[in-house]
Amino acid sequence: MSIRVVLADDHVIVRQGLRALLEDEPDIEVVGEANHGREVIEVVRETTPDVVVVDLAMPDMDGISATRIIREESPRTRVLVLSSSHDQTALLGAVRAGATGFIHKSEPVEVVAHSIRAAARGEMQFSPSDAMLLVRELQQPMQPEHLTGRELEVLEMISEGLANKEIAWKLRISEKTVKSHVSAILGKFGLESRTQLALQALRLGLVTPQPQSLGTPQGSSRIVPMAWSRRM
Numbered sequence: 567m568s569i570r571v572v573l574a575d576d577h578v579i580v581r582q583g584l585r586a587l588l589e590d591e592p593d594i595e596v597v598g599e600a601n602h603g604r605e606v607i608e609v610v611r612e613t614t615p616d617v618v619v620v621d622l623a624m625p626d627m628d629g630i631s632a633t634r635i636i637r638e639e640s641p642r643t644r645v646l647v648l649s650s651s652h653d654q655t656a657l658l659g660a661v662r663a664g665a666t667g668f669i670h671k672s673e674p675v676e677v678v679a680h681s682i683r684a685a686a687r688g689e690m691q692f693s694p695s696d697a698m699l700l701v702r703e704l705q706q707p708m709q710p711e712h713l714t715g716r717e718l719e720v721l722e723m724i725s726e727g728l729a730n731k732e733i734a735w736k737l738r739i740s741e742k743t744v745k746s747h748v749s750a751i752l753g754k755f756g757l758e759s760r761t762q763l764a765l766q767a768l769r770l771g772l773v774t775p776q777p778q779s780l781g782t783p784q785g786s787s788r789i790v791p792m793a794w795s796r797r798m
Contacts, residue, residue: 568592568593568594568595569593569594569616569617569682569683569686570595570597570613570614570616570617571588571594571595571616571617571618571619571682572598572606572609572610572613572619573585573596573598573600573618574599574602574603574605574606574609574618574621574624574629574632575620575648576602576621576623576624576625577621580621580671581601584596584619584675584678587675587678588678588679588682591679593683594679594682594683597613598612598613598615602625602626603625603626603628603629603631603632604626604627604632606632607627607632607635607636610636610640611639611640614640614642616642616643616644616686617643617644617646617666617682617686618636618645618646619648619669619678620632620633620645620646620647620648621648621649622647622649622650622651622656622660623649623651629648629649629660630647630659630660630665631663633647633664633665634664636664637663637664638664644666644667644685644686644688645663645664645665645666645685646665646666646678646682646685646691647660647667647668647669648669648671649668649670649671650670650671657696657699658700661700666685666689666690667681667685667692668691668692668693668696673693712754713751713754716737717747717750717751717754719737720744720751721763723736724748724751724760724764725764730744748760
């Protein structure tokens with residue numbers, strides 16, 4: 567069974583060149599093309615390809631935004647981002663959006679076919695230099711500077727299991743303001759719930775678990791929660 571591929575690039579010459587290359591590959595079939603981000607989303611909806619090769623810089627919607635939507639709507643479709651940029655921000659943005667690989671346009675054309683086959687198998691495809699950058703990035707937890715001082719205070723109280731009303735009382739601010747801070751923190755982490763946020767904060771090293779002081783009578787069945795505190 568051939569690998570079904572969609573090509574997305576606003577430069578017709580690039581798309582034609584990729585198609586010509588891939589037509590010589592007996593196990594790869596180009597089932598659609600698009601010249602901008604919104605169009606590739608529609609083509610993916612119509613064709614449900616195995617792999618999408620999407621240009622990073624396209625009009626109407628860029629490759630990173632298109633990648634995020636494709637992965638949300640079609641989780642089985644793998645996305646390879648094609649780019650002339652060597653900016654690490656572009657690489658990290660593509661990975662966070664769900665891209666399986668990042669191909670530089672300066673690489674030999676044979677790399678595209680190889681990367682498509684690997685992506686169809688579920689393998690990540692990055693150049694050695696890109697892979698090293700990603701490893702370094704993953705080894706570094708998000709720094710507290712990404713959050714404001716107030717957001718850090720709210721995060722600590724969320725991790726302690728406090729409700730918005732309790733946080734508002736402790737910080738002497740309105741409950742509406744607390745909700746705004748919580749939404750902002752969730753957005754920065756890309757999470758949906760307070761539980762996910764507390765666990766992510768622990769994993770990233772923004773808070774560290776500390777045993778709560780003992781105070782439960784012996785034999786009691788009450789569960790003593792774990793207190794968390796910010797790592798300074």
